[in-house]
Amino acid sequence: xxxxxxxxxxxxxxxxxxxxxxxxxxxxxxxxxxxxxxxxxxxxxxxxxxxxxxxxxxxxxxxxxxxxxxxxxxxxxxxxxxxxxxxxxxxxxxxxxxxxxxxxxxxxxxxxxxxxxxxxxxxxxxxxxxxxxxxxxxxxxxxxxxxxxxxxxxxxxxxxxxxxxxxxxxxxxxxxxxxxxxxxxxxxxxxxxxxxxxxxxxxxxxxxxxxxxxxxxxxxxxxxxxxxxxxxxxxxxxxxxxxxxxxxxxxxxxxxxxxxxxxxxxxxxxxxxxxxxxxxxxxxxxxxxxxxxxxxxxxxxxxxxxxxxxxxxxxxxxxxxxxxxxxxxxxxxxx
Amino acid sequence: xxxxxxxxxxxxxxxxxxxxxxxxxxxxxxxxxxxxxxxxxxxxxxxxxxxxxxxxxxxxxxxxxxxxxxxxxxxxxxxxxxxxxxxxxxxxxxxxxxxxxxxxxxxxxxxxxxxxxxxxxxxxxxxxxxxxxxxxxxxxxxxxxxxxxxxxxxxxxxxxxxxxxxxxxxxxxxxxxxxxxxxxxxxxxxxxxxxxxxxxxxxxxxxxxxxxxxxxxxxxxxxxxxxxxxxxxxxxxxxxxxxxxxxxxxxxxxxxxxxxxxxxxxxxxxxxxxxxxxxxxxxxxxxxxxxxxxxxxxxxxxxxxxxxxxxxxxxxxxxxxxxxxxxxxxxxxxxxxxxxxxxxxxxxxxxxxxxxxxxxxxxxxxxxxxxxxxxxxxxxxxxxxxxxxxxxxxxxxxxxxxxxxxxxxxxxxxxxxxxxxxxxxxxxxxxxxxxxxxxxxxxxxxxxxxxxxxxxxxxxxxxxxxxxxxxxxxxxxxxxxxxxxxxxxxxxxxxxxxxxxxxxxxxxxxxxxxxxxxxxxxxxxxxxxxxxxxxxxxxxxxxxxxxxxxxxxxxxxxxxxxxxxxxxxxxxxxxxxxxxxxxxxxxxxxxxxxxxxxxxxxxxxxx
Numbered sequence: 001x002x003x004x005x006x007x008x009x010x011x012x013x014x015x016x017x018x019x020x021x022x023x024x025x026x027x028x029x030x031x032x033x034x035x036x037x038x039x040x041x042x043x044x045x046x047x048x049x050x051x052x053x054x055x056x057x058x059x060x061x062x063x064x065x066x067x068x069x070x071x072x073x074x075x076x077x078x079x080x081x082x083x084x085x086x087x088x089x090x091x092x093x094x095x096x097x098x099x100x101x102x103x104x105x106x107x108x109x110x111x112x113x114x115x116x117x118x119x120x121x122x123x124x125x126x127x128x129x130x131x132x133x134x135x136x137x138x139x140x141x142x143x144x145x146x147x148x149x150x151x152x153x154x155x156x157x158x159x160x161x162x163x164x165x166x167x168x169x170x171x172x173x174x175x176x177x178x179x180x181x182x183x184x185x186x187x188x189x190x191x192x193x194x195x196x197x198x199x200x201x202x203x204x205x206x207x208x209x210x211x212x213x214x215x216x217x218x219x220x221x222x223x224x225x226x227x228x229x230x231x232x233x234x235x236x237x238x239x240x241x242x243x244x245x246x247x248x249x250x251x252x253x254x255x256x257x258x259x260x261x262x263x264x265x266x267x268x269x270x271x272x273x274x275x276x277x278x279x280x281x282x283x284x285x286x287x288x289x290x291x292x293x294x295x296x297x298x299x300x301x302x303x304x305x306x307x308x309x310x311x312x313x314x315x316x317x318x319x320x321x322x323x324x325x326x327x328x329x330x331x332x333x334x335x
Numbered sequence: 336x337x338x339x340x341x342x343x344x345x346x347x348x349x350x351x352x353x354x355x356x357x358x359x360x361x362x363x364x365x366x367x368x369x370x371x372x373x374x375x376x377x378x379x380x381x382x383x384x385x386x387x388x389x390x391x392x393x394x395x396x397x398x399x400x401x402x403x404x405x406x407x408x409x410x411x412x413x414x415x416x417x418x419x420x421x422x423x424x425x426x427x428x429x430x431x432x433x434x435x436x437x438x439x440x441x442x443x444x445x446x447x448x449x450x451x452x453x454x455x456x457x458x459x460x461x462x463x464x465x466x467x468x469x470x471x472x473x474x475x476x477x478x479x480x481x482x483x484x485x486x487x488x489x490x491x492x493x494x495x496x497x498x499x500x501x502x503x504x505x506x507x508x509x510x511x512x513x514x515x516x517x518x519x520x521x522x523x524x525x526x527x528x529x530x531x532x533x534x535x536x537x538x539x540x541x542x543x544x545x546x547x548x549x550x551x552x553x554x555x556x557x558x559x560x561x562x563x564x565x566x567x568x569x570x571x572x573x574x575x576x577x578x579x580x581x582x583x584x585x586x587x588x589x590x591x592x593x594x595x596x597x598x599x600x601x602x603x604x605x606x607x608x609x610x611x612x613x614x615x616x617x618x619x620x621x622x623x624x625x626x627x628x629x630x631x632x633x634x635x636x637x638x639x640x641x642x643x644x645x646x647x648x649x650x651x652x653x654x655x656x657x658x659x660x661x662x663x664x665x666x667x668x669x670x671x672x673x674x675x676x677x678x679x680x681x682x683x684x685x686x687x688x689x690x691x692x693x694x695x696x697x698x699x700x701x702x703x704x705x706x707x708x709x710x711x712x713x714x715x716x717x718x719x720x721x722x723x724x725x726x727x728x729x730x731x732x733x734x735x736x737x738x739x740x741x742x743x744x745x746x747x748x749x750x751x752x753x754x755x756x757x758x759x760x761x762x763x764x765x766x767x768x769x770x771x772x773x774x775x776x777x778x779x780x781x782x783x784x785x786x787x788x789x790x791x792x793x794x795x796x797x798x799x800x801x802x803x804x805x806x807x808x809x810x811x812x813x814x815x816x817x818x819x820x821x822x823x824x825x826x827x828x829x830x831x832x833x834x835x836x837x838x839x840x841x842x843x844x845x846x847x848x849x850x851x852x853x854x855x856x857x858x859x860x861x862x863x864x865x866x867x868x869x870x871x872x873x874x875x876x877x878x879x880x881x882x883x884x885x886x887x888x889x890x891x892x893x894x895x896x897x898x899x900x901x902x903x904x905x906x907x908x909x910x911x912x913x914x915x916x917x918x919x920x921x922x923x924x925x926x927x928x929x930x931x932x933x934x935x936x937x938x939x940x941x942x
Contacts, residue, residue, distance in 0.1 A: 012452035086916060129915060171916045232450040234441035236420065237434065288453035289438035311927050315877035334420065 012288065019227055019283045023049070025215045029074040032210045034067050035203060036196035043187045043301050044071055044161065046284075048119075048221070049228055050276035052184020053140050053160040055125075055175075055305065059167055062189045063200075068121040068161040075221055076214030077118035077157070082136075084128035086171060090135035094145040095152075110147060115139050116154060118218065122162040126172040136160070137179045157221055177264065177308055184273045185298075186305035231279040232289055236334050238275065240295055245271040247327045248307050257326060261313030266306040273302035292333045300324050347439060347454065350461050351422040357466040358422065361473075363413025369477035370408020374401045375484035382491045392492045422469075429469045430460050520756065524554045527743035531736055540733040542581045546740050549574050554747065557756065564751050571748045578741035582734055587650060589731030591692050594646030595699075595724050599625075602639035604632035608721055612728050621728075622721030629706050629717030636717060637706035643724070644699035651692035695723050881931070894930040901925055 023045065030041050040056065044067060047054040056064045065081070072079035082093055095113035099106055114120065115136065122136060139145050143154045162183070164175075180186070192200060203210060216224075247253045249265030258265070277298030278290035285294075300321055307320040378400045382392035423436040430436070439457030442450035531547035553570045556562025562570075592612060600609035608624035629636040702720050706713035750756060883893075904925055908918050 008448040009452045009455045012448040013456075016449070016452070086914075127916070171914055173916045174919065230447060230449050232438075232442050232445055232447050232453065234434070234438040236437060236441065285433070287433055287435065288449045288456055289435070289442060291432075291434035291438070293433065312877040312881075315880060316875060334424070 015227055016283055016286060016288060019224055020286045022216055022220060022224060023284055026074055029212060029215045030067070030070050033070045033203070033212050034063055035199040036192050037063065037067065037189065040187050040189050041067060041071075042284075043185050044068070046277050046280045046298070047161075047184045048075070048157070048159050049224055049280050050184060050273075051157070051225055051228075052273060052276065053162070053182065055180070055183040055186045056161060056163045056189060057166050057186060058163070058189030059191075060165060062191065064163045064189055065121060065123060068119065068163075070212050071161075072119035072121075073212040074214060075119070075216040075218070077159075077218055077221070078116075078155075079119045079121070080114035080117035081121040081123060082114050083123045084125050084132070086127060086129060086173075088128045088132050090132050093132060093135050094139065094147060097147060110150065110152065112152070113145075115145060116152075118155060118157055118159060120158070120160045122160055124164060125162040126164040126174055128173065130173055130176070133173065133175065133179060137182050140182050157218070157225065180305045181267055181269050183305065184276070185301040187301055228276065228279050228283060231282060233275060233279070234289055237278070237290055237292060237295060240292060240331065240333055241271050241274045241278075241299075243331055244274070244295070244299060244327060245303075247331060248303060248323070253327075255323075255327060255330060257318070258323060261309055261316065261318045262307055262323060263310035263313075264308040266303050270303050270306040274299050277302055296328050299328060345443070347436075347443065347458055347461065348419070350458075351419050351426065351436075351440070353466045354422040354426060354469045355417045355419070357470045358417050358425070359413055359415075361470055361475075362415060362417070363409040365476045366408035366410070366412025367405045368408070368475040368481055369412070370404040370406070371401060372404075372477045372481035372484050373408070374404020375481060375488050377404070379484055379488040379491055382488060386491060397488070397492070425469045426461055426464065429464050435460060521554050521558050521747070524743055524747045525551070525558070527739065528554055531740050531743070534736045535733070538729060538733055538736070540730055540736070542584075542730075543733045543736045543740065546574060546578055546581065546737070549577075550740060550744055550747075557747075557751075564756065568748060568751055571744045571751075575741050575744045575748070578737045578744065582737040582741070585731055585734045585737060587653070587689075587692070588727050589734065590653070591647045591650035591695075592724060592728040592731050594650055595643040595727070598642035598646045599639050601642060602635050604628040604635035605639040608724075611721075612724055621725040622718045625721030625724075626714050626718035629702075630714045633706040633709065633713055636713075637703040640699045640703035640706065640717065640720065643720075644696045644703065647692055647699060648696035651689050651696060695720075695727065698723065880928075897925075897928070897930050901929075 026045060027041060030045070031038075034041060044054050044056070048071065056067070058064055069079065069081075082088070091113065093113050094115050095111050097108040098111045100109035120136075125133065125136070128136075135145070139154060139158070140160050143156070143158050145152050145154065164172075245266045245268070247255060247265075248258060248262065248270070250259050250262045253259055253262070253265070274295055275290075278294035281294035281297055282288070282290040303324045304320040307323050309318055309320065309323075378392075378397045381400070382397065385392055419440055420437065423440050424434075426436040427434050435453065436457045439454040442453050445451070528547055528551035532544060532551065535541075535544035535547050549570065553562065553567050553574070557564075557567050596609045596612040599605040599612070605625060605628045608621050608628060611621040611624050614620075625636070628639075698716070699720050702713065702716035704710075705716055904921060907913055908921065913921055
């Protein structure tokens, strides 16, 4: 074993400790306005730090938009909100070339759309047409938009938080599986408990709302993102992720339920999402490497929208969460 | 996959090696205990087998087996390789279960600052733990099994067992066919039989002698256990009947002898002979007296002999009239005494006696004729007639002996019927059975065990054997005859004539199913089957829907219906009747319910 140098070790330890402190402050700041939903908030922040995008699914009124607005305010990033509707056009999202007239004459000038922000809230993303959805999803994957022959890079960090309503399906365009895969996590927002509801009422029906302060600057956020990428992963931990993703695929799984009810399993993006999420969890806990427990904690949010059920699974009422939970329970930590 | 772990060196490796040594030690201890348990069980088994063969367990051999088991178990478990990964996981569990040590041993070769920090963190944390906290002391696995095996072995080794001679099997008592009676149980009957034999010997009566010998045989057989009670009862019954017949014959002889003596007493010439006949001890003198009378007074003697002949003939006629009934059946089936001096058949004996008297009457008449004609043989004939009359008088004196024989036989018969000769338990059981069946107090005369059918006269018919007649009237008639005669329907009579369906099963009833006849197979036309089913065993909803998609619901083929509807849907979609956001769902729905070939889709594929 190479003996760790004290300076490097201390520096890494300080970095991790600083990461943990900043993350704690960020979560606390969000928690000043948003009541409860700790898992949802944690997943959103984890996605923000891991460099992925998050799809939030929940019925109206559970604070999805408030969460995104609060998170954006807390990190002091450029925030824009796009309310997706069936008549929303791609140009309404990414921008368009307009004719500008000045002393030099007329020329085309690109008018940036709302996607040119650091944090984009795609509210009710499933109400837009697939064409408009595709425009957004290209930006999510490439971090760039193309208008005409010109490609415009998006300023990092670029973080999309999309919401969708699972009950009002009329007039919606469900995201195709390939586009769902672009999201790092899919988070379900559950109704608050009674105590949380009391706290919500106390905070939102008074004369003043708790102000949200920016606790993280953009540069610091990028540093934290870089630190996440530096977190090493032990091979047994990574092997569990690989075996988990393999187990979701019907053609390679040893689980009879997967072979019977699953149409498509997770892509390699799923494994990436799990590893990145586990890294964030490790740093959040002040550790230098993720553990098996970190993998188990983030796996449902990272894999539930990547495990697609077949008709038999849907008819039997099987859920992707149940499949992932069963696999996590069955898989041994060391194969 | 990670059984061996990385090639690790340094302080973390040394700490994990300490944990590994302790784990190996505990594994060796576990193996030793398990091996000891197995060895103890084996030793107990061998010791038990040795005990069964009469050998005491050898302490040295037991110790050797135990030592071998301990060593083998310790070696097998203690030398098994324990990976560093396993040690790291145990160390992590002893810490905070966050896989810090596991990550550190895998990241030890990385140059990343965070990896170095992870290793340093693991080093710092493992410095606070001791191997004993990672692998704490615990009861070795298999200790309970070892305890049980040790107890069993100790029990086998310490519990004394008998000698080899004591384990030899002792032959059981030989079965005795019938228990002999206690000594003296039949002394009274035996004395009576002996006295009867003695009297018969003195009287020279072979009949009484044979009957007394038969009684003595039965008594001896019962006393020795060679004769069962049923056979004894039959023999006694036959003996009683023979004694009664002999007694009646004796009475006839006595009447004939008295009549002859009275006829002889009427003449002065033969009066001396008559007195000799009347004297039981002087019957031998009757021959001499009659011979003298014939030689001296031939004419008078002839008249007296003629009168005696008439008296004897009258007595013979009276004997024939008295024995006019048909011959009774012979009941003693064992033939005891039938040819070797036993009791003769009563009817035959009566006839024989009657013929004897007739012959005596003829002899007396012929002697009278010869004497009246001056035949020189008159004297000899008269002497012979006197001897015959003396014998007749002597046989007439056997009546009391016969009565005593009959009484002794009846007494023994009653004792057997009462069960006086059975053991006390059997006697109690018999009394209970009689009380339960309401037979208590019933006469025992007719309750002798017999293999024949009931004698009440209702003649229950037996099932017909194979090849029996199908004539219902025959069976009915035979059964009715059996009922009228009050005799049992034997298997060769009514039973052979009875059929299953129409032969009149009950003898006095016409028709009806025979008892024991098989049920008519035609009455069981239905068929009963047991079917097994279990909840949830049927197809699930998805299979039902998919199956319906394959087979269709109604008369129109589903594929045609689907094609029509799909075309209509495409038209509607093309005309914009469905919002664009819904078209995906509509198309997906119709894609899911599309017709498919028969059979389920392959697993893991979209149906």
